[in-house]
Amino acid sequence: MxxxxxxxxxxxxxxxxxxxxxxxxxxxxxxxxxxxxxxxxxxxxxxxxxxxxxxxxxxxxxxxxxxxxxxxxxxxxxxxxxxxxxxxxxxxxxxxxxxxxxxxxxxxxxxxxxxxxxxxxxxxxxxxxxxxxxxxxxxxxxxxxxxxxxxxxxxxVFPTVPSADRATVRARLGTGVNVPVALCPARLEPQKRHDVLLEAWAQIPGEAELWLAGDGSLRASLEAAAPARVRFLGTRTDVRDLLEAADVTVLTSDWEGMPIALLESLAANRPVVASDVDGVREVLAGGGGVLVPRRSPAQTAKALRGLLFSPAARSVAASHDGSAxxxxxxxxxxxxxxxxxxxx
CATH class of the missing domain: 3.40.50.2000 (Glycogen Phosphorylase B;)
Incomplete structure (x- = not known):
């Protein structure tokens, strides 16, 4: 055929x-x-x-x-x-x-x-x-x-393996091995509501870093509004490596179909913090992370704080039934x- x-x-x-x-x-x-x-x-x-x-x-x-x-x-x-x-x-x-x-x-x-x-x-x-x-x-x-x-x-998700380990990826980006890292793999477009994520990130204490893997029409305005410890990585071909190096995946979209980024995160055993919207709700129906109300910086920040600074909480949150x-x-x-x- x-x-x-x-x-x-x-x-x-x-x-x-x-x-x-x-x-x-x-x-x-x-x-x-x-x-x-x-x-x-x-x-x-x-x-x-x-x-x-x-x-x-x-x-x-x-x-x-x-x-x-x-x-x-x-x-x-x-x-x-x-x-x-x-x-x-x-x-x-x-x-x-x-x-x-x-x-x-x-x-x-x-x-x-x-x-x-x-x-x-x-x-x-x-x-x-x-x-x-x-x-x-x-x-x-x-x-x-x-x-x-x-x-x-x-x-x-089609099977892939990371080409580099956590320490190597972090070294390339100048991030310490023990620094808590949240990864948002999403285009910088209105649907993804990075403005909500940045407002939430301003409430995250310590040396934790937020990696934004993606590019788009909102990059300039988001860079201008970003609080400290936000890294704009641009379009990446090594998301699997970034997942290996990150601790948590976060997605604050207004809507989704069924986001591959979250399926990739679950496959990499990384817990997710994501908006409670159609598609995302289906991905996390069997566990794997924390759903937060749409457009809620406060609840997003609370969920991120709970996972970024606790390996035990991350291990529990990452547990899921698997997907197709x-x-x-x-x-x-x-x-x-x-x-x-x-x-x-």
């Missing part, structure tokens, strides 16, 4: 991590995989692994941009000749449908802001052959908005795609 993944970019986000994992592991389930995208640091690794990557201009939600992207994906379709297109999120699904009107387009819906759910459901109802969501809450929202059928396949594994995820997608193709 020839599978073409269509996604806006292949940078540091959770959807991008899922595409990289699925494309790389596709051979295990009998896929020949390719990716059509607008660039990003993951492209080099995909090409090094022998996977075709087709350049597509980022649509940016403009009509002209969508048409340009669709033309580029049409070229990818003509060259790769996929059996099915797997489009990640709404704009990529529209681009995929315009590029290939007769092929099946399977959408993987990673989530949108609450105000956009209705319009997303309308678009997906028109352009998608099948819609997959990464969490139960997202499926309920789409069906409540009028989408007729949604399949849920929870996100999973990559093998199960690939098997679920393979069965779905083959069922879709049999129905054409």
């Amino acid at each position: 020839r599978v073409l993944h269509v996604i806006s970019e292949m940078g540091a986000g959770g959807a991008e991590a899922l595409v990289a994992g699925m494309a790389s592991a596709g051979g295990d389930v009998g896929w020949e995989s390719a990716v059509a995208c607008g660039g990003g640091f993951r492209v080099e690794a995909l090409r090094a692994a022998g996977l075709p990557v087709f350049d597509v201009p980022v649509a940016r939600r403009s009509p002209v941009g969508v048409l340009k992207a669709a033309r580029a994906v049409r070229v990818a379709v003509r060259r790769f000749r996929p059996d099915v297109l797997v489009a990640h999120n709404v704009s990529a699904s529209l681009v995929a449908r315009l590029a290939s009107p007769r092929r099946k387009v399977v959408t993987v819906f990673h989530g949108v802001a609450e105000a956009e759910v209705g319009s997303a459901a309308k678009v997906l109802d028109r352009v998608s052959s099948v819609v997959v969501t990464v969490a139960d809450a997202a499926a309920r929202k789409l069906t409540d908005a009028g989408l007729r059928s949604v399949t849920v396949i929870p996100n999973a 594994d990559a093998h199960t995820l690939m098997k679920s997608y393979d069965e779905l795609l083959r069922t879709v193709l049999e129905g054409r």
Whole structure:
């Protein structure tokens, strides 16, 4: 089965991590995989692994941009000749449908802001052959908005190992081995509410450090507002190493689909402090951390203080029942795609 993944970019986000994992592991389930995208640091690794990557201009939600992207994906379709297109999120699904009107387009819906759910459901109802969501809450929202059928396949983490140990990573960053460290692996965009996190961090005593792994449109304003002991690390390709070196992961988002960053944290046995929002709630349903009210710096600070300065508390908080594994995820997608193709 020839599978073409269509996604806006292949940078540091959770959807991008899922595409990289699925494309790389596709051979295990009998896929020949390719990716059509607008660039990003993951492209080099995909090409090094022998996977075709087709350049597509980022649509940016403009009509002209969508048409340009669709033309580029049409070229990818003509060259790769996929059996099915797997489009990640709404704009990529529209681009995929315009590029290939007769092929099946399977959408993987990673989530949108609450105000956009209705319009997303309308678009997906028109352009998608099948819609997959990464969490139960997202499926309920789409069906409540009028989408007729949604399949849920929870996100999973593809196996990786750190390339450096805790002491080595900390030495590179100039951080002492015994300094408590919280890691926030998230794009510096409004959804992630770093402003809430920075306000919470101002209430953390001692020499503890906050590492922000990610970049985005809010970086300058966040740097200007940041209290002491906050490190802006930019976009990173070594998040697994950072998790090895950190003590706690923190995420203060307003909304999430099913954040890969938290799944990676659980896989690394690092406890999580995160907003009690859909998606996150599902990740932590079996334990693994502390949920705090959304937009609550005080409660976020309290949870961080409780974990950063107590190895025993971290050990208890990190205990969890586990989550879906990559093998199960690939098997679920393979069965779905083959069922879709049999129905054409």
